[in-house]
Amino acid sequence: MKVLYYDCFSGISGDMNLGAMIDLGVDENYLINELNKLSINEEFSIEIKKDERKGISGTKVDVILNKLEHGYHHNEEHHHGEHHHRSFKDIEKIINESLLEESVKVISLSIFRKLAEAEGKVHNKDLYQVHFHEVGAVDSIVDIVGAAICFQYLNVDKILCSPVQLGGGFVKCAHGVIPVPAPAVMEVLKGVPVKMGAVPFETTTPTGAAILKTMVSKFTEEKEFIVEAIGYGVGNRDTEIPNLLRVYLGRVEKKQEFYFKENCFILECNIDDMNPEIYDYVYHKLFKQGALDVFITSIMMKKGRPGVKLSVLCHKDNKEELKKILFKETSTLGVRECSMVRDVLKRDFSVVKTSYGDIRVKKAYVDEEDVKVKAEYDDCKKAALEYNVPIRKVLREVYNSIK
Numbered sequence: 001m002k003v004l005y006y007d008c009f010s011g012i013s014g015d016m017n018l019g020a021m022i023d024l025g026v027d028e029n030y031l032i033n034e035l036n037k038l039s040i041n042e043e044f045s046i047e048i049k050k051d052e053r054k055g056i057s058g059t060k061v062d063v064i065l066n067k068l069e070h071g072y073h074h075n076e077e078h079h080h081g082e083h084h085h086r087s088f089k090d091i092e093k094i095i096n097e098s099l100l101e102e103s104v105k106v107i108s109l110s111i112f113r114k115l116a117e118a119e120g121k122v123h124n125k126d127l128y129q130v131h132f133h134e135v136g137a138v139d140s141i142v143d144i145v146g147a148a149i150c151f152q153y154l155n156v157d158k159i160l161c162s163p164v165q166l167g168g169g170f171v172k173c174a175h176g177v178i179p180v181p182a183p184a185v186m187e188v189l190k191g192v193p194v195k196m197g198a199v200p201f202e203t204t205t206p207t208g209a210a211i212l213k214t215m216v217s218k219f220t221e222e223k224e225f226i227v228e229a230i231g232y233g234v235g236n237r238d239t240e241i242p243n244l245l246r247v248y249l250g251r252v253e254k255k256q257e258f259y260f261k262e263n264c265f266i267l268e269c270n271i272d273d274m275n276p277e278i279y280d281y282v283y284h285k286l287f288k289q290g291a292l293d294v295f296i297t298s299i300m301m302k303k304g305r306p307g308v309k310l311s312v313l314c315h316k317d318n319k320e321e322l323k324k325i326l327f328k329e330t331s332t333l334g335v336r337e338c339s340m341v342r343d344v345l346k347r348d349f350s351v352v353k354t355s356y357g358d359i360r361v362k363k364a365y366v367d368e369e370d371v372k373v374k375a376e377y378d379d380c381k382k383a384a385l386e387y388n389v390p391i392r393k394v395l396r397e398v399y400n401s402i403k
């Protein structure tokens, strides 16, 4: 199983994510070619270079907004300092009408939706009323669609993430000066383990947060995988801590499970006043009704009376029928019930041909090497009686033939 792990000790932004993905091994030409399938491809270009923070080298990605001769930037409608805005609907259209792969469209749209929902919540607007600032919209489209292209390229089974460092201080944006963590970041990362204040700057942006929240299946510090590749995405600042996003590509050794869990019940009653000859009959009835096991434990009851605890292991579906048998066929006035989980070894059945006929054999697997083999007692008993031989002779032949 392939795992992608985000180590967000210095947070995450959309650009850092793209840098980390390329550093990890995503083919940059593939990423650029795929991004060019967007109709807005003339509005941006992508600069990819090696850079470093605190001596640790990684990949830095910058989304450069192109100055168009004809287009939004010089469009009459957007003079007088007004900005063109793209709504969530516009972005849905751009993504849906592109020639990007279907899975890339689905991932991109769900990341965008998460971002738009958070912005909507913070600014008290409906999802479809949220407008992305012109410059931010192109940047976010490249960061988010780029992230989706990388996920599709890496084709991992699971994405995990450390607690996310959000930073601190204040940041200037289109709304003015806002606190860090930015409100949209907090909204997106509700319920996610985060850390704050490592540096007095913004380390995690709304786009970075939305990528994580959409894609990560578990936020954990446990790294139960073998690291096969490491990537560093370089951030814009040079802070006291290296402004890097570290990602690991890992492999989880497939552990074969030899047992499975099963819900079951124990029915119990204490008896000190019943003819002991009857237990054989009760056992027979309980097993016939589907009891998984029936057993008796000697107990000392009140008034110094020796008695027994009759226990019945069963599944839920025949529990009530089994209780009825206990009430009808024994002297008890009450039955206790207790739910439990049992671990059951995987097993298979086969038939061994012996000179005494066919004998059924059960194999239960403790692990790859350790197998418990058991000849079916009833078959051995029948064969021993039929051939008038000691039962151990039958057993020996069975075990010798399956060695």
Ligand SMILES: O=C([S-])c1cc(C(=O)S)c[n+]([C@@H]2O[C@H](COP(=O)(O)O)[C@@H](O)[C@H]2O)c1
Pocket: 013, 014, 119, 122, 133, 136, 139, 140, 171, 172, 173, 174, 175, 178, 182, 183, 184, 185, 202, 205, 206, 207, 208
């Ligand atoms: O809507 C805008 S411009 C906006 C809202 C918020 C909220 O938290 S609400 C935050 N910001 C800041 O803009 C930059 C860019 O973020 P990206 O995710 O687009 O990379 C970042 O500093 C945000 O905190 C902008």
Ligand code: NI
Pocket: 119, 122, 123, 175, 184
């Ligand atoms: Ni906002």
